[in-house]
Amino acid sequence: MGRSLEVAVAPTCISSGYCRNSAPDVFGQAADRKSVVKSNPVEESEALWEAMEGCPVEAISAKDSRTGDIVFPED
Numbered sequence: 001m002g003r004s005l006e007v008a009v010a011p012t013c014i015s016s017g018y019c020r021n022s023a024p025d026v027f028g029q030a031a032d033r034k035s036v037v038k039s040n041p042v043e044e045s046e047a048l049w050e051a052m053e054g055c056p057v058e059a060i061s062a063k064d065s066r067t068g069d070i071v072f073p074e075d
């Protein structure tokens with residue numbers, strides 16, 4: 001925990017709302033109803049992990065903003 005992450009939502013988002021409910025500080029909703037990241041970088045948190053792992057279409061990804069390593073999805 002404690003890393004600074006660059007988080008992205010792919011166009012495959014089906015607007016389930018799960019991420020916005022899990023991590024409302026991180027995810028907002030665009031005019032097309034899909035989720036967007038409000039502001040990058042994002043501080044790693046339990047809420048962010050819940051959102052990433054709970055997305056039904058695996059549309060959320062994250063990389064370490066310092067090293068560029070892919071943090072999510074995990075191998």
Ligand code: SF4
Pocket residue numbers: 009012013014015016017018019020034035051054055056057058059060
């Ligand atoms: S959890 Fe996934 S499908 Fe649902 S709104 Fe967020 S990015 Fe879109």
